[in-house]
Amino acid sequence: MWTLSTSSLDRLADPETAVTMRPVSTYHHGHLREALVAAAVELGREKGPDGIVIREVARRTGVSHNAAYRHFADRDELLREVATYGMDQLSATMLKRVRRVRVTDPVERARRRLREVGKAYVEYALAEPGLFAVAFYPVTLPDLSGPYQLLTDALDECLEAGFMSAEKRPGAELPCWAGVHGFSLLYGSGPMRDVPRRQRDADLAQLLDRIEDSLRA
Template sequence: MPTSDRALSAATATSTTGTTGTTARGRYHHGDLRRALVVAATALAREGGPEAVVLREVTRRVGVSANAAYRHFTDRDALLEAVVIEGLAQMAGAMEAELATVRPRHPQRRARARLRAVGTGYVRFACAEPGLFRATFLVPSDLRRARNPQARGAGGRTPFELLSDVLDELVVAGVVSPEQRPGAELLAWSAVHGLAVLVVNGPLRELPPEAVEATTQRLLGMVDAGLGDPSAE
């Protein structure tokens, strides 16, 4: 959990004295209570997936009444939606961290390395945060979340936008033809997401970490080859 979130979670358990009361229930203003609820719900998702996000437990951890929570979220589904957006933002951060490690400067090699970085960050996030990953992607939804501004990482892009960016770079570098570009996000995403689900919640969950990493890189090589000419330099 980021330092700011840990601090906020700790603060929710601490009683304070103010004009509105002497308990944690009296310390929140409109904005920070909503954030505290999301932090607590995200922690529950980490621990047990979407099924663990129960409004009663969230309010217990934060130290407020259910009525206070309803001022910010109409029901559990609304709170779970906020957890999904939080999960997407954190996944974007994991993908950005992988992108920051890319070293090649040759345009084609760099574009290909960035494609691999985005896919690697996706799978590594799923493995590191299986409960939050399940909450983020196994809750029914549609593509409207893909460009939600609140789902962006520190670099200002959502996971879907990061993938779109690297695919555009592949076109500019001459690895992918303009004719192949439309809809390429869905093809690459489907392949990588399928592996992540198999590893987190399917028959590949017993694979050792080194086997998961090797399988991920091989899959990304296949995605690269399917999108463009793998011999292009």
């Protein structure tokens, strides 16, 4: 029953339930909550927030409509779960890219790290426009501290390396965030969504150049 691409569950199943895994009788599912979230994530990935439909989630999980109400108060709570999943993936994507930077020169490393933070943000938003939209769905709003902290760290490093002027540091997060966030939406689901990849990459590079220019000491 309930076949699942385990990969998409990696971050969902907590170790405890993972141990208790049993093949399941037809009635009590055993891991319904996780299975439902996994199905909801898949729907969100395919069709965005509006595509996350309780009854379809139940159908894909091979369970009756209404079963979800034993695990989520309402649709919004399920949405919030998917949003958190997306935000976690965004954090992970950013962290991975930042860690890949192998430069010793402090200034160059700070610049590169800030750039990778921005690139990763956009990369995830464009790779998963549906989940990104869910993560920023007005009713949803999961914890943002992961991505925000990575940006803060990158900016601090720019300051320490002397790449950024000190009087620009306070509140510098916002202009940077707004830039990549706006870019993500314009190119991910907005009016620029059909711009070919080459052009889009060039535009992103230019955006990151301008952000650097704006911070430079």
